[in-house]
Each structure stands twice: as structure tokens, then as C-alpha cells.
Amino acid sequence: MKQFKWGLIGGGEGSQIGLTHRVASAHDRHFDFVAGALDIDANQAKQYGMRLGLDHDRAYGSWQDMLEGEKNRADKIDLVTIATPNSTHFEITKAFLENGFHVMCEKPLTMTSEQAKQIVEIAKETGNICAVNYGYTGYPMVIQARHMVQSGQLGKIRLVVSEFAHGHHSDAADADNPRLRWRYDPKLAGDSSILMDCGIHALNMATFVTGQEISKLSADFASCVEGRELEDDAMINYRMSKGTVGRLWTSAIALGHQHGLTIKVFGESGAIRWAQEQPNQLYFTPLNQPTQILERGMASLCENALSASRITAGHSEGFLDAFANLYSQIARAISHQHEGQKIDPSEIWFPTAVDGKHSIDIVEQAVKSARNGSQWLVVNS
Ligand SMILES: NC(=O)c1ccc[n+]([C@@H]2O[C@H](COP(=O)([O-])OP(=O)(O)OC[C@H]3O[C@@H](n4cnc5c(N)ncnc54)[C@H](O)[C@@H]3O)[C@@H](O)[C@H]2O)c1
Structure with a gap:
């Protein structure tokens, strides 16, 4: 290329x-x-x-x-x-x-x-x-999770729970620090702080892995550190386009949490869980069977997960490589355009403006819901 x-x-x-x-x-x-x-x-x-x-x-x-x-x-x-x-x-x-x-x-x-x-x-x-x-979608074991969910290996998906909860804004004495203060000032940050900054990654992860959009939601925002105008903690309950129940927790005051992006998907016949801080393992629990640990690089993984991985199993692959996978996909898409070829979404995928818009639609409705006593609201796509 x-x-x-x-x-x-x-x-x-x-x-x-x-x-x-x-x-x-x-x-x-x-x-x-x-x-x-x-x-x-x-x-x-x-x-x-x-x-x-x-x-x-x-x-x-x-x-x-x-x-x-x-x-x-x-x-x-x-x-x-x-x-x-x-x-x-x-x-x-x-x-x-x-x-x-x-x-x-x-x-x-x-x-x-x-x-x-x-x-x-x-x-x-x-x-x-x-x-x-949404660079986290480039991790091989997230691609594997998506493959397992969307090819039916977990059965009908009942519930998806994702989190992006860190503790780096926990110190109330730090509230006036200019590097932090703007994040909670609506004039500079907009209508949402931690949801717009971190929570949207976890929501995007839920839509990416399940292949479903979020169709309605109810949000609860809290400003736990005194003086903050915008939320430093949020919980969103939602429903997805094919009926899956969704839960999101995002926080900046989860002391002890470093990064805190995780996803768990529960289906009728199996469940998976993945955590960004241990990105090379995907935990898979088939119904009535012990939990298995799927390792990045194992020959039994799907083709897209294998091709998203560059180094042999057992070595750490991480954040830079995940972003690189998105660049690699974009390069392939540009190359296809130059050659007048159609892009097959099962082969070339990366989050686009459509996904970006869906996230902003969710944040806007979550802000409205949180301001109206956690009222359930439809998310239009
Ligand atoms: N996808 C992810 O995982 C991820 C992680 C971190 C940050 N981000 C996003 O990346 C963006 C930048 O975040 P950051 O944490 O690196 O911010 P930062 O404040 O650390 O750096 C911003 C940089 O942009 C420059 N800049 C500001 N205005 C500019 C302008 N008009 N023209 C040219 N340069 C300008 C600044 O001088 C600075 O070098 C944000 O939108 C943030 O949400 C995404």
C-alpha cells in the first residue's frame, strides 16, 4: 500500500x-x-x-x-x-x-x-x-469481543455494563487548580464534564461491541466535590436498539481507580468481560461452564483480532498499538477510495462521524434527563 x-x-x-x-x-x-x-x-x-x-x-x-x-x-x-x-x-x-x-x-x-x-x-x-x-476500539481483544457478541456466541444479549471511572479529580483541595477548574466550568467545557470526557468512550464501547445503538436513557449526575458546577460522577441507565439493557458508570472521583475503562456483556448463553488496564486478556464464561481466559494472539481468535495484533502472545501490546490499528484501517479506506473500490465494513471498520454524532446525541439527552429528575428520554439517531 x-x-x-x-x-x-x-x-x-x-x-x-x-x-x-x-x-x-x-x-x-x-x-x-x-x-x-x-x-x-x-x-x-x-x-x-x-x-x-x-x-x-x-x-x-x-x-x-x-x-x-x-x-x-x-x-x-x-x-x-x-x-x-x-x-x-x-x-x-x-x-x-x-x-x-x-x-x-x-x-x-x-x-x-x-x-x-x-x-x-x-x-x-x-x-x-x-x-x-475512539481509540480503544482498536484493541485486538475488543475486536474479538465484538466478533463473539455479533456472531451469536453469547446468545441474545441481555445486559451490557461499561465503566470509565478514574479517581484523578478526587482531591477537593485541588478544585482551584487551573488545569482542573476549566473542566467543571460550563463556559469552557460545555454542559457536561466527565460524561463528555470519559463516559462517552465507555458508551461507544458498548455500541461498538454489541452493534446496537442507544435508543433511550435516564441519567443521574452528581457534583461530588463542592463548588463544581458540572458533574464529576454520572450513572446512565439505557436501552439499546435490539432491547439490550445498558448501564454506564463514569466518574472522576473514584479514588484508587487509575484509568477504569471496562466492559461486561451478558448474553443468554455466555458472558465476556474486558478491562483496558489488562487489554491482552478477554474473560469468557459460557453458561454452566468455567471461565476461560482468551489471550491476545491465540490462533483460535477471529481473523480481525489476529490481524490487529503485531507481536507474539505473552508480550504486552497496548494503547499505542490500538490507536495504530485505527490509522491502519483509515489508510486502507483511503487506499480503497483511490482505487475506486468499495469498503466492506466487515473488513474495514473504524469509528466515524456517525458514531461521533451518536455519542453527542447521548450526552445531550443525558444532560436533559439529569436536569429533569432522571426522566427517561428517547435518543434520536
Ligand atoms: N481518544 C483518547 O483516548 C483521548 C485521550 C486524551 C485526550 N483526547 C482528546 O484529545 C484532545 C486534546 O486533549 P489533550 O489532553 O492532548 O489536551 P492538552 O491540553 O494536553 O493539549 C492540547 C494541545 O493543543 C494545542 N492547541 C490548543 N488550541 C489549538 C489550536 N487552536 N490550534 C493548534 N493547537 C492548539 C495546545 O497548545 C496543546 O498543545 C481533546 O479533545 C481530548 O478530548 C482523547
């Missing part, structure tokens, strides 16, 4: 997620990092870009300069990743899609459903790929 040209917006020096994208996009040599607008500070953005090896004319001071600079180049970037703060995703994604670029946008795709709807429409009209980085 041809190597594509890649650009990054955000992800500057010291950012949380920039390095992960740079390593993951390069992992399988599908993308070459040639352009970037890496920082909100123009000078920092240029300096850091050049230190990372970008040519001086492609180490841009802003995303607007990058768009202008790239769009008329014969060797322009094929894919741009947007790893800036949430409130900027809509404007940047829209501008790049409209100007002919494929986009990989960090979650959340946008701040509102209306914006997400626009992005879905623009991607459809332009034919450009708009992926959303």
Missing part, C-alpha cells in the same frame, strides 16, 4: 495525546508526518514542528495557515488529525473536510448534536473520510 502524507493539529509539546498520534500514525508506515500546526502559540507551534523534523514551510503557526498552505500543494497531506481542545473540533473538522481532506478528529467530535449533524452531512457530501478517535 502507498504511504500517505499526514498532518497534525494540536498535540503540541507536553500535550497529553500528541505523542500517541505521532507514534500510532507512523507505526505501520502508512503515514508520513509532513505538516503540523501543533500549538495554540504560533511560535511554539513552528519551533516544535521543526524540532520534530517538519520542513520550515510546513511547520505552521495556526490551523488556518496550515489549511491555506496545504490545500494548493501538489503533495498536500492526505489525512489530518485534530487533537486540539474539544470546543475547536467542529470548526477545524468542517474546514478541512470542505477543502478536500480526510480527517481523524479526537473525541468528542463536536460540542452539540447540531454541529455533529453538519459534520456527518459534509463528510457524506464531500466523500471525505471523517474518523473519530
Whole structure:
């Protein structure tokens, strides 16, 4: 497969997620990092870009300069990743899609459903790929879980329970820390904090593994640390499109939890459970039988789980590799487009703007429900 040209917006020096994208996009040599607008500070953005090896004319001071600079180049970037703060995703994604670029946008795709709807429409009209980085869907054992659920190995799915509960905002004495304070300020974070930041990963995981959408929900939000306007803990009860019962717990005050993303799926004839902090194992309990531990790399796994794995069983494979799997899938999709081939979703999958929009629809309805005494509300897709 041809190597594509890649650009990054955000992800500057010291950012949380920039390095992960740079390593993951390069992992399988599908993308070459040639352009970037890496920082909100123009000078920092240029300096850091050049230190990372970008040519001086492609180490841009802003995303607007990058768009202008790239769009008329014969060797322009094929894919741009947007790893800036949430409130900027809509404007940047829209501008790049409209100007002919494929986009990989960090979650959340946008701040509102209306914006997400626009992005879905623009991607459809332009034919450009708009992926959303639900990177945890790239883990081989999550792909295996999805295969087992959707091929009927657990029977009809009764219940899905997922969590994304960490404890890193537990210290009340830290409430005024500027790195934390904005997350609970509606003017800067929007209408939701921990659900929009972390809970949506666990909800996306539930929809990805079951292949069902969330059709209605009831939410309970709590601000456990005094003075916080937005929720630092949330519980959502929901129902899925094929009747599966769903539960989500997300929290920032779950002291002792480090990362805390887990999923459990309970069917009529079997159950599975997976935890992001031990990503190489999937626990499978067939009805009336002992629990089995499925290990990444075992020959009996499904083809997609095996091909998502790069190193032999028993060695740790993790976060960077999972993101790399999404980049690999996007590269295959771009390649198919260049060759005029149709994309078979059983072979090429990655979360798209449609999934990104579904998440925002869920968050919007959850906010309304939480404000109205946990009233059950329909989620329109
Ligand atoms: N998918 C995941 O697992 C995952 C994990 C962490 C973060 N994220 C998402 O990634 C995004 C970035 O998060 P982070 O934790 O790295 O943030 P961060 O605050 O650590 O870094 C943000 C970076 O973007 C730069 N920036 C800000 N505005 C910019 C602009 N207009 N143009 C160019 N650069 C700009 C900043 O200078 C900084 O370098 C967020 O949307 C977050 O939700 C996703």
C-alpha cells in the first residue's frame, strides 16, 4: 500500500495525546508526518514542528495557515488529525473536510448534536473520510469481543455494563487548580464534564461491541466535590436498539481507580468481560461452564483480532498499538477510495462521524434527563 502524507493539529509539546498520534500514525508506515500546526502559540507551534523534523514551510503557526498552505500543494497531506481542545473540533473538522481532506478528529467530535449533524452531512457530501478517535476500539481483544457478541456466541444479549471511572479529580483541595477548574466550568467545557470526557468512550464501547445503538436513557449526575458546577460522577441507565439493557458508570472521583475503562456483556448463553488496564486478556464464561481466559494472539481468535495484533502472545501490546490499528484501517479506506473500490465494513471498520454524532446525541439527552429528575428520554439517531 502507498504511504500517505499526514498532518497534525494540536498535540503540541507536553500535550497529553500528541505523542500517541505521532507514534500510532507512523507505526505501520502508512503515514508520513509532513505538516503540523501543533500549538495554540504560533511560535511554539513552528519551533516544535521543526524540532520534530517538519520542513520550515510546513511547520505552521495556526490551523488556518496550515489549511491555506496545504490545500494548493501538489503533495498536500492526505489525512489530518485534530487533537486540539474539544470546543475547536467542529470548526477545524468542517474546514478541512470542505477543502478536500480526510480527517481523524479526537473525541468528542463536536460540542452539540447540531454541529455533529453538519459534520456527518459534509463528510457524506464531500466523500471525505471523517474518523473519530475512539481509540480503544482498536484493541485486538475488543475486536474479538465484538466478533463473539455479533456472531451469536453469547446468545441474545441481555445486559451490557461499561465503566470509565478514574479517581484523578478526587482531591477537593485541588478544585482551584487551573488545569482542573476549566473542566467543571460550563463556559469552557460545555454542559457536561466527565460524561463528555470519559463516559462517552465507555458508551461507544458498548455500541461498538454489541452493534446496537442507544435508543433511550435516564441519567443521574452528581457534583461530588463542592463548588463544581458540572458533574464529576454520572450513572446512565439505557436501552439499546435490539432491547439490550445498558448501564454506564463514569466518574472522576473514584479514588484508587487509575484509568477504569471496562466492559461486561451478558448474553443468554455466555458472558465476556474486558478491562483496558489488562487489554491482552478477554474473560469468557459460557453458561454452566468455567471461565476461560482468551489471550491476545491465540490462533483460535477471529481473523480481525489476529490481524490487529503485531507481536507474539505473552508480550504486552497496548494503547499505542490500538490507536495504530485505527490509522491502519483509515489508510486502507483511503487506499480503497483511490482505487475506486468499495469498503466492506466487515473488513474495514473504524469509528466515524456517525458514531461521533451518536455519542453527542447521548450526552445531550443525558444532560436533559439529569436536569429533569432522571426522566427517561428517547435518543434520536
Ligand atoms: N481518544 C483518547 O483516548 C483521548 C485521550 C486524551 C485526550 N483526547 C482528546 O484529545 C484532545 C486534546 O486533549 P489533550 O489532553 O492532548 O489536551 P492538552 O491540553 O494536553 O493539549 C492540547 C494541545 O493543543 C494545542 N492547541 C490548543 N488550541 C489549538 C489550536 N487552536 N490550534 C493548534 N493547537 C492548539 C495546545 O497548545 C496543546 O498543545 C481533546 O479533545 C481530548 O478530548 C482523547
